[in-house]
């Protein structure tokens with residue numbers, strides 16, 4: 001039995017978006033409606049963005065990391081968490097890859113060379129971009145105060161910029177995987193926006209133009225308007 005089946009959730013706040021006719025009743029009755037848990041100002045944004053891009057209906061429950069609601073679904077207390085029926089899925093990159101594969105959008109089919117390159121890009125972004133921002137966040141407000149090392153930040157900043165420069169130098173087309181917007185673009189553009197709000201902005205002009213371009217997509221505009 002999955003964890004989700006064992007718990008009877010009574011979500012206190014449910015925000016429903018991506019409902020074309022705004023009918024809450026219609027949405028509630030929708031079979032296979034995704035539920036995405038996690039505050040939008042977190043990696044949850046990547047999943048919300050993916051769901052908006054692929055046009056799937058979902059409920060957004062803006063639970064906080066480490067909240068009891070989240071810990072019941074993910075013992076690590078981390079967001080995002082996606083509920084697909086009774087199945088519980090964690091990790092933003094794994095979730096958007098799953099959605100891309102399942103709905104055959106924003107992702108190359110598994111077993112193809114293009115998909116292997118897409119996966120390599122996702123893992124690279126996690127290693128070289130996400131992990132650096134996360135280390136900076138941990139040493140700012142996540143770790144217990146006595147474990148934080150402020151002096152690490154200039155080094156992280158330097159490494160972040162170096163990695164971004166290299167990724168941008170290698171990017172030959174409009175988007176990371178070519179002329180089409182694909183799921184690795186969600187991860188990188190989100191990291192770019194996260195870096196800015198973490199006062200970790202890149203000075204790479206091509207990168208800044210790329211983030212702006214990605215954030216101008218209708219899917220993001222809808223999200224920014226409707227997420228708490």
Ligand SMILES: N[C@@H](CCC(=O)N[C@@H](CS)C(=O)NCC(=O)O)C(=O)O
Nearest residue numbers: 042043065077078079080091092093
């Ligand atoms: N690799 C995971 C990381 C998830 C994660 O660390 N989420 C943060 C918010 S963006 C969190 O919930 N942190 C709470 C904690 O670390 O206790 C993902 O991409 O989803």
